[in-house]
Structures are given as structure tokens and as C-alpha cells.
Amino acid sequence: MPQAGPLQTRNVAAVADGRTRRLTVSDWVEAGFTLLAEEGVKALTLDRLCRRVGVTKGSFYWHFVDLGAYRSALMDAWAALHDTERAQFTAMSDLEPRERLGRMLQVLLGERLWMLERAMREWARSDATAAAAVTAADRRIWRAVRQAYLDAGFTPAEAAVRADATFAIGVGILHLSASVPNTESAEKFLDIMLRH
Amino acid sequence: MPQAGPLQTRNVAAVADGRTRRLTVSDWVEAGFTLLAEEGVKALTLDRLCRRVGVTKGSFYWHFVDLGAYRSALMDAWAALHDTERAQFTAMSDLEPRERLGRMLQVLLGERLWMLERAMREWARSDATAAAAVTAADRRIWRAVRQAYLDAGFTPAEAAVRADATFAIGVGILHLSASVPNTESAEKFLDIMLRH
DNA sequence: ACCTGAACACCGTTCAAGT
DNA sequence: ACCTGAACACCGTTCAAGT
Numbered sequence: 001m002p003q004a005g006p007l008q009t010r011n012v013a014a015v016a017d018g019r020t021r022r023l024t025v026s027d028w029v030e031a032g033f034t035l036l037a038e039e040g041v042k043a044l045t046l047d048r049l050c051r052r053v054g055v056t057k058g059s060f061y062w063h064f065v066d067l068g069a070y071r072s073a074l075m076d077a078w079a080a081l082h083d084t085e086r087a088q089f090t091a092m093s094d095l096e097p098r099e100r101l102g103r104m105l106q107v108l109l110g111e112r113l114w115m116l117e118r119a120m121r122e123w124a125r126s127d128a129t130a131a132a133a134v135t136a137a138d139r140r141i142w143r144a145v146r147q148a149y150l151d152a153g154f155t156p157a158e159a160a161v162r163a164d165a166t167f168a169i170g171v172g173i174l175h176l177s178a179s180v181p182n183t184e185s186a187e188k189f190l191d192i193m194l195r196h
Numbered sequence: 197m198p199q200a201g202p203l204q205t206r207n208v209a210a211v212a213d214g215r216t217r218r219l220t221v222s223d224w225v226e227a228g229f230t231l232l233a234e235e236g237v238k239a240l241t242l243d244r245l246c247r248r249v250g251v252t253k254g255s256f257y258w259h260f261v262d263l264g265a266y267r268s269a270l271m272d273a274w275a276a277l278h279d280t281e282r283a284q285f286t287a288m289s290d291l292e293p294r295e296r297l298g299r300m301l302q303v304l305l306g307e308r309l310w311m312l313e314r315a316m317r318e319w320a321r322s323d324a325t326a327a328a329a330v331t332a333a334d335r336r337i338w339r340a341v342r343q344a345y346l347d348a349g350f351t352p353a354e355a356a357v358r359a360d361a362t363f364a365i366g367v368g369i370l371h372l373s374a375s376v377p378n379t380e381s382a383e384k385f386l387d388i389m390l391r392h
Numbered sequence: 393a394c395c396t397g398a399a400c401a402c403c404g405t406t407c408a409a410g411t
Numbered sequence: 412a413c414c415t416g417a418a419c420a421c422c423g424t425t426c427a428a429g430t
Contacts, residue, residue: 022394042322046423059395061424121371122318126238131374138372165385171371172364175317176334178327189361192389218413242404255414257405 029077037115041122075133078120082137089144097152101190108170109181117174142167152194162193221259225273233311237318271329274316278333285340293348297386304366305377313370338363348390358389
């Protein structure tokens with residue numbers, strides 16, 4: 001799909017060897033994630049990427065058909081990352097709803113992820129594929145959030161409204177944060193939303 | 197400050213005349229707003245702008261020192277726009293808190309404004325001046341929102357938390373919307389937040 | 393199979409020259 | 412004072428040539 005060259009045939013040891021080993025798609029993806037997490041969307045330029053990976057532009061174009069395809073690869077990796085999050089969420093089903101919601105917010109707004117989240121949502125505005133991936137991921141998380149409210153004893157209708165609000169809050173905090181988001185006010189918000 | 201050329205000396209009739217009249221800074225700003233509102237940040241390119249205004253690039257560079265300065269001008273105009281909004285908000289102080297909050301959300305998410313809001317917040321991430329303007333505007337609106345909760349009988353602490361949440365919701369909806377935001381779920385959310 | 397290096401196209405920017 | 416048109420720099424993209 002997005003890749004041009006090798007379909008990830010050999011995924012051997014990706015550790016820091018001297019200089020010998022050749023690049024794989026995931027090396028580029030990893031570099032892109034770091035760049036995004038550290039400096040945001042605008043830092044994701046061909047030159048910056050190649051400099052970081054230590055190779056010339058031509059190499060990039062052997063691995064990817066163009067920057068758009070590269071972003072698609074980033075999206076795919078991000079979606080996979082999101083799936084592991086979801087696994088965490090469903091594994092939480094034994095926790096109290098309140099505790100569960102608090103953890104969800106913390107995962108979403110945590111360290112490295114929130115910058116990626118922002119980047120994805122920014123691309124989603126101009127790219128249909130990105131938009132689809134974000135929507136799909138959102139729906140899954142929304143369900144987990146609603147389930148928490150259902151478990152807290154709300155009717156389906158009440159739970160849905162609260163899930164909408166909680167979700168919007170999360171995204172809102174994501175965008176309002178200049179640096180790393182603080183989850184403190186989000187916690188207080190949950191207290192209100194969980195009141196009957 | 198941002199402008200290079202004329203400091204808006206003659207603001208005469210800006211209506212559609214044949215082709216004779218010369219351009220003013222606000223003509224460029226108006227064109228930029230329309231472009232942003234219709235197609236978002238990515239459409240704001242030099243070529244698109246010049247095509248829309250019907251003039252060559254050189255003309256642009258007589259009015260503005262560069263694209264950055266032009267965006268500053270857009271920011272200034274946006275801030276002014278925001279001030280008239282705030283005037284609306286303070287004029288609302290006789291309305292019921294619930295009604296007032298509903299109107300505020302509708303103004304923020306209404307037709308032309310929400311796309312501009314998004315654009316400004318996107319720039320604010322990479323530009324310090326933009327960030328300052330957005331922060332200042334946000335603080336004013338936040339106060340108006342908190343005042344509504346105070347008038348609804350909440351303690352200062354309670355009102356502050358609710359203002360935080362309401363504000364985050366607004367921004368969240370802004371970014372979650374693919375097309376024009378629907379204010380329906382926001383209304384239901386207000387019902388919850390106003391409960392004692 | 394994977395990468396280099398040079399060439400091209402596009403778009404933001406400059407500037408001498410026009411009215 | 413305000414605008415044109417040509418030139419330049421930068422960055423994404425292509426591709427023939429290397430190992």
C-alpha cells in the first residue's frame with residue numbers, strides 16, 4: 001500500500017550498530033515519530049528526515065513513493081500504536097469506572113503520544129485517508145469511554161452524551177496545551193460528569 | 197507594526213468598482229479570511245491570494261514584508277473580530293446563565309468563525325506572536341464563561357473548574373468537526389454542567 | 393537491493409523598471 | 412505611491428549511475 005520498495009521482508013535487529021546496516025521502513029517511521037514528538041508537524045521535512053537518518057534524499061525515495069506515502073506509513077504505525085492502547089483499555093474493564101476514565105485520559109495525554117495525536121489530527125484535515133484512520137480510532141475509544149459511563153450506572157442516552165463531552169474535553173485539552181498537557185483539571189471534570 | 201507600506205491612510209469605499217481602485221491592506225486581509233474560511237490553512241498560499249485579488253506577487257510584497265507579516269495582519273484583524281464578540285458577551289449579562297452559555301458556544305462555532313479559529317490555533321503552535329494573541333483572547337472568553345457559572349450560583353472554585361471544562365469542550369468540538377460543528381451535543385453538555 | 397548526486401519544478405522572496 | 416516581470420533560493424521529486 002503506502003510503501004514503494006521492500007515490503008518489510010527482513011525485520012532483523014534494529015539496534016544501534018556502527019553504520020553498516022541498511023535502512024528499513026520502520027527506521028524512517030521511527031525517525032519521523034521522534035521528529036513529530038519533539039518539534040511538531042512543521043519539522044517533518046525531507047531534509048530534516050534525511051539529516052536525522054544520515055542519508056541522502058534519493059534513499060528516501062527508494063523506500064517511499066513520496067512524502068504523502070511516507071505520512072501514510074506513519075499513520076499506519078500510529079494506528080497500530082492506538083490498537084495497543086485499546087488493548088490496555090479493555091484490560092481495564094475490572095477497574096472502577098472513575099479510575100478507568102482517569103487512566104484513559106492519562107494515556108491519551110501522556111508524554112510522547114499527545115504530540116503524535118495532534119499531528120495526525122492536523123493531517124486528517126487535508127488528507128482523506130488520515131481522516132478515516134483518525135475517525136476509526138476515535139470511534140473505538142469513544143466506545144470504551146461510553147462503556148465506563150454505562151458501568152457507572154447511567155442510561156445509554158446519558159452515557160452517550162457524557163462520552164461525547166468527555167471525548168471533546170480530551171481533544172480540547174490536547175489542543176489547548178502549549179507544552180505537555182496537565183491532567184489535573186480533567187480529573188475534576190470527571191467528578192462532575194460522574195455525578196448522578 | 198506588521199505592515200510594510202501604507203498605514204491604512206485612506207479607507208474609502210471598499211465596494212466592487214470596475215477595476216480602477218488600488219488595493220488596501222484590508223483588501224488582502226479580507227481575501228485571506230475568505231480563503232481560510234473556505235479551504236483552511238493550506239489554501240493560504242501566495243499564488244492563491246494573488247489570483248484571488250487579481251494582481252501579481254510583487255504587489256503583495258509592497259503591502260507586506262513577507263507572508264509572516266501578512267499572517268500577523270490577519271491575526272490583528274482576528275483579534276479585533278474577537279473583541280466585538282466579547283462586546284456581545286458582556287451585553288448578554290442580563291440573560292439567564294444557561295441561555296448565555298448557549299449563545300456563546302453558538303457564536304464561537306458559528307459559520308465563518310470556526311474555520312478562522314482553527315487556523316489561528318494552528319499558527320499559534322509555531323508562532324509566538326500568534327500564540328500570545330490566542331492566549332489573550334482565550335482568557336477573556338474564559339472569564340465570561342466563568343462569570344456565567346458564578347451567576348448560576350456556583351462557588352468561585354466550582355465555577356473555575358466548569359469554565360475550564362466548557363472551554364475545553366468548545367475547542368474540542370472545533371477540532372473534531374469535519375464540516376460545520378453541530379451545537380446539539382454541546383447543549384446537552386451544558387445541562388450537566390449547570391446541575392448543582 | 394539500496395544508495396548517491398545532479399537535474400528539474402514549484403513557490404516564496406527580491407528588485408529594477410514602469411505608470 | 413503602487414504595481415509588473417524577471418530573476419533567485421529553497422525544497423520536494425526524478426532518475427541515471429554507482430556499489
